[in-house]
Amino acid sequence: MLDIKAISVVYGKNPLPAVRDFSLQMKPGEIVSIVGESGSGKTTLIRAVLGSLPGSGYISRGDILFEGRSLPGLGAEEWRDLRGTGISMIFQDSGAMLNPVRRIGSQYVEYIRTHQKMTKKEAWARGVEMLERMRLPEGDHIMRSYPFQLSGGMRQRVGIAMAMTFQPKLLLADEPTSALDVTTQAQIVRQMLELRDSCNTGIIVVTHNIGVAAYMADRIVVMKEGNIVDAGTREQILRSPSGTYTRSLLDSVPSMGGERFV
Numbered sequence: 417m418l419d420i421k422a423i424s425v426v427y428g429k430n431p432l433p434a435v436r437d438f439s440l441q442m443k444p445g446e447i448v449s450i451v452g453e454s455g456s457g458k459t460t461l462i463r464a465v466l467g468s469l470p471g472s473g474y475i476s477r478g479d480i481l482f483e484g485r486s487l488p489g490l491g492a493e494e495w496r497d498l499r500g501t502g503i504s505m506i507f508q509d510s511g512a513m514l515n516p517v518r519r520i521g522s523q524y525v526e527y528i529r530t531h532q533k534m535t536k537k538e539a540w541a542r543g544v545e546m547l548e549r550m551r552l553p554e555g556d557h558i559m560r561s562y563p564f565q566l567s568g569g570m571r572q573r574v575g576i577a578m579a580m581t582f583q584p585k586l587l588l589a590d591e592p593t594s595a596l597d598v599t600t601q602a603q604i605v606r607q608m609l610e611l612r613d614s615c616n617t618g619i620i621v622v623t624h625n626i627g628v629a630a631y632m633a634d635r636i637v638v639m640k641e642g643n644i645v646d647a648g649t650r651e652q653i654l655r656s657p658s659g660t661y662t663r664s665l666l667d668s669v670p671s672m673g674g675e676r677f678v
């Protein structure tokens with residue numbers, strides 16, 4: 417499904433790549449977690465996959481194939497078709513993507529209708545259903561709210577609901593739960609697992625919480641300073657981390673929902 421072939425990503429004239437020689441192959445329905453300290457290149461990597469590198473970032477080497485198509489070569493039109501339905505993304509602060517002066521419902525309905533032929537009423541009902549799946553009860557009420565009337569965690573769940581609406585084949589999630597309380601965190605993690613189980617969605621989840629990685633991921637990739645320093649199945653990484661760096665991450669495992677997953 418996804419084949420990242422030795423990509424390097426560079427920002428502007430900085431001679432040091434933010435991501436260097438990164439390769440990863442994923443099958444449908446697989447969950448890969450990328451962990452690593454701040455600045456190690458995790459966001460850069462998944463933004464490169466989504467074709468939305470910030471600022472002066474560009475892929476200087478390598479290629480990314482999604483279902484056989486080279487992503488860096490796609491035009492704006494092709495990306496519009498692919499984003500949201502084929503590949504979608506949950507940001508660290510998805511709530512910030514919402515337009516502050518429009519109600520959630522009107523934004524959500526518009527989003528749905530750009531991708532699928534539906535009446536406004538049908539799109540509204542679909543939105544409500546997705547919100548309720550994200551543990552936002554009274555979806556109707558949420559739809560009628562402005563973003564500022566919701567808490568940060570609620571806005572994040574709206575963003576996550578939107579990203580999951582079309583059951584994408586690949587979901588890219590950048591610290592999707594770090595702004596949430598542990599109970600909600602666990603719920604969102606379960607929703608992502610359910611999406612994988614019911615729709616065979618492949619997921620790349622970036623997190624500095626190796627507990628989340630241990631709970632969700634089939635495979636774990638550890639990054640440091642733009643390089644892969646450790647990679648393997650969850651069991652391999654957790655039982656016998658190959659580097660001292662991975663070991664130090666494991667030693668700092670926070671707990672999730674009162675349970676430790678490592």
Ligand SMILES: Nc1ncnc2c1ncn2[C@@H]1O[C@H](COP(=O)(O)OP(=O)(O)OP(=O)(O)O)[C@@H](O)[C@H]1O
Pocket residue numbers: 427434452453454455456457458459460461470471472473624
């Ligand atoms: N817009 C940008 N312009 C220039 N350099 C950038 C930009 N975004 C990131 N970088 C650089 O790329 C490197 C990797 O940053 P990145 O945001 O990918 O790290 P990260 O692993 O996601 O960190 P965090 O855990 O803090 O989110 C850093 O050295 C950073 O300074």
Ligand SMILES: [Mg+2]
Pocket residue numbers: 458459460590
């Ligand atoms: Mg980041």
